[in-house]
Amino acid sequence: xxxxxxxxxLAKQNYIxxxxxxxxxxxxxxxxxxxxxxxxxxxxxxxxxxALSQTRSTKLIRLQCYEGLDASQSIYEWNYxxxxxxxxxxxxxxISREQIEKHxxxxxxxxxxxxxxxxxxxxxxxxxxDEIDRADEEFEAFLLEIxxxxxxxxxxxxxxxxxTKPIVxxxxxxxxxxxxxxxxxCLYSYVEYxxxxxxxxxxxxxxxxxxxxxxxQIIDFVQKLRKEDLEKxxxxxxxxDFSAALIGLGVNDLxxxxxxxxxxxxxLLKTKLDQWNITKEVTQRLAGQAA
Amino acid sequence: xxxxxxxxxxxxGPSARIIGFFSHLRSNDLKLxxxxxxxxxxxxxxxxxxxxxxxxxxxxxxCVGNQDEARRFEDLFNSYWMDSGRVKQKIIPNDNINWNVKxxxxxxxxxxxxxxxxxGSPTEPDETASLSDQTKExxxxxxxxxxKMRKDLREFVSKADIDNALEVAIRIGKALRDKxxxxxxxxxxxxxxxxxxxxxxxxSTGGDPFxxxxxxxPDRAKRIVALCDVSGSMEIYSKIFLAFISALMRNDQNTDxxxxxxxxxxxxxxxxxxxxxxxxxxxxxxxNGFGGGSRIGYSIKKFSKTYARRFVNSRNVVxxxxxxxDSNNANDLVEALESLRKxxxxxxxxxxxxxxxxxxxxxxxxxxxxxxxxxxxPANTLxxxxxxxxALDKL
Numbered sequence: 182x183x184x185x186x187x188x189x190x191l192a193k194q195n196y197i198x199x200x201x202x203x204x205x206x207x208x209x210x211x212x213x214x215x216x217x218x219x220x221x222x223x224x225x226x227x228x229x230x231x232a233l234s235q236t237r238s239t240k241l242i243r244l245q246c247y248e249g250l251d252a253s254q255s256i257y258e259w260n261y262x263x264x265x266x267x268x269x270x271x272x273x274x275x276i277s278r279e280q281i282e283k284h285x286x287x288x289x290x291x292x293x294x295x296x297x298x299x300x301x302x303x304x305x306x307x308x309x310x311d312e313i314d315r316a317d318e319e320f321e322a323f324l325l326e327i328x329x330x331x332x333x334x335x336x337x338x339x340x341x342x343x344x345t346k347p348i349v350x351x352x353x354x355x356x357x358x359x360x361x362x363x364x365x366x367c368l369y370s371y372v373e374y375x376x377x378x379x380x381x382x383x384x385x386x387x388x389x390x391x392x393x394x395x396x397x398q399i400i401d402f403v404q405k406l407r408k409e410d411l412e413k414x415x416x417x418x419x420x421x422d423f424s425a426a427l428i429g430l431g432v433n434d435l436x437x438x439x440x441x442x443x444x445x446x447x448x449l450l451k452t453k454l455d456q457w458n459i460t461k462e463v464t465q466r467l468a469g470q471a472a
Numbered sequence: 473x474x475x476x477x478x479x480x481x482x483x484x485g486p487s488a489r490i491i492g493f494f495s496h497l498r499s500n501d502l503k504l505x506x507x508x509x510x511x512x513x514x515x516x517x518x519x520x521x522x523x524x525x526x527x528x529x530x531x532x533x534x535c536v537g538n539q540d541e542a543r544r545f546e547d548l549f550n551s552y553w554m555d556s557g558r559v560k561q562k563i564i565p566n567d568n569i570n571w572n573v574k575x576x577x578x579x580x581x582x583x584x585x586x587x588x589x590x591x592g593s594p595t596e597p598d599e600t601a602s603l604s605d606q607t608k609e610x611x612x613x614x615x616x617x618x619x620k621m622r623k624d625l626r627e628f629v630s631k632a633d634i635d636n637a638l639e640v641a642i643r644i645g646k647a648l649r650d651k652x653x654x655x656x657x658x659x660x661x662x663x664x665x666x667x668x669x670x671x672x673x674x675x676s677t678g679g680d681p682f683x684x685x686x687x688x689x690p691d692r693a694k695r696i697v698a699l700c701d702v703s704g705s706m707e708i709y710s711k712i713f714l715a716f717i718s719a720l721m722r723n724d725q726n727t728d729x730x731x732x733x734x735x736x737x738x739x740x741x742x743x744x745x746x747x748x749x750x751x752x753x754x755x756x757x758x759x760n761g762f763g764g765g766s767r768i769g770y771s772i773k774k775f776s777k778t779y780a781r782r783f784v785n786s787r788n789v790v791x792x793x794x795x796x797x798d799s800n801n802a803n804d805l806v807e808a809l810e811s812l813r814k815x816x817x818x819x820x821x822x823x824x825x826x827x828x829x830x831x832x833x834x835x836x837x838x839x840x841x842x843x844x845x846x847x848x849x850p851a852n853t854l855x856x857x858x859x860x861x862x863a864l865d866k867l
Contacts, residue, residue, distance in 0.1 A: 200529065201529055201532065204526075204529040204530055204532075204533070205532070205533035208515060208530060208533055208534070209533070211518060212511060212514070212515070214511075216533070219538070219539060259676070261672070261675045261676050262675065264675075264676060265675050265676070265678065268678060269678075354782075355539065355782050356782050356783070356785075357782075357783065358538075358740075361503055361537065364503075364537035364538070365503065365505065365508075365537070368533035368534055369533055369536050369537050369538070369542070370532075370533050370542075371536075371538075371539045371542040371543075410777070
């Protein structure tokens, strides 16, 4: 598939991607390599994995990383309760020890966690490893083995090799430097805030009924706001909330009613200091420029 | 590329040119191995290799590994394949310095020549280009100029300095890092039994707790973020501090380092280099403006607004090495320290002047920042730094 086709496919799933990003995805698909997406919060990294799984109509398997994430939560765990019940039941039936052992350490008693689940699917799924920078460095290390060989070794069962290779998407907000070893195994793309045209398209796709003039004003306004000195820069989701709020409030021109506009700002400004700094006057200045 | 290289006669086709491109990238500090070259060649067979835009877009995800590299890639690509030939400026190593120079200078000159040859490929095949023309390409004119303009930090901080500082750095690093949490988490060895997990585990053995699981206090390592003032007023002290920071970095690769004068520069990657000569060489290149004016408030504010948002949290100790002589007023500094405090980190200010008799922190910046500091200590020799150990332990 050409990257332009992929771009169109993604657009059908309401995901507007820049050319550079689509080429990176296309390469990741054709080379069967994991794709590492880095960028600020709210630029659509996680959303991409969802859209990608929809274009290929496969399952999206998501692993949300956090500090202290370990193998039993990410790869597999034995179902102890079921094993125990089974052992008790088998003992009453007079089944031999060896048979019981063989039985309780079979696949029926294995709880597959996202990483194992992703390599045992019949149709290759999209595996989203979200916010990898939140996980510990140790986790990163055992991820390396899975990402290069797509296999998991379980002591009681042996090595489980992949049925199909998953399409792996890793995202990172850059809260810490990832190891070079991990970066080397992945293709990399830095996702920036979208430019005016892309963001306009996103808004039109997500809010089909929106007035073109208002949409243009919203995009100009948000893009200008991002250049202000903010603690938390509003992402795409915030922009969409903002537009939904404006539509809900019956606004069709940003410069129309300062009070209403200011009240809608709660969807864009998420810290006390930002709300303090972006006063009515600043909002009006930005709205004036956008109008 | 549809255009033919001037050196077409010298290489054996597109693959050699791609290899040249990758060595160009490597010499510009992109971390690329042999397998990447193979992958790049296979990518080129899948796309229209005659279209520079497409080639650039396709090679970028493969070659870059972080935001900084992603931003530089465009320039590096253009400088190799397009007309805008750029030569990466490097300082010629000084023969008077006796460590690692030989291998280093050779490699530096080699890469330079390679870069010179490889960057800025001409657009048309140049059949008339004689050999003498080509050898001219390798002259290092621009580089000599650059070495005069910049301060060579390799003379400034020597290997011996860093070796001396290493011992202190290890002790300080230990005092800061080995903070133990009060919470108990499950561990193989530990001071107490983890009853919940032991009972849970006993289920698999029919309720008999064969395997006992313990609890212990986890290591909650503190990471150091060092900000070193390298302005003119700090020149005589920054030698010690830079050596100290390099040593900290050698001791713990998670340390993050910045230098500032009138602007702020992240030097973590430069200092991570195991080869001290090369590391200082990189540092001199990126920390251009060394020994100039100082804008402490501006720099710390910049730090708190950019890097700190990503790298600083409650598990960090921010160390500021500065004399507090700021050319601007203290408002920026106060604002910056306040926002750093909010991130939950500890802030230590090491001031070389505090070691003086009758020193009082009366400069506007210093006085204003005192309420935000967890520790304010003198530090103008290595011994002073070593003496910090006790104070840091209590932090």
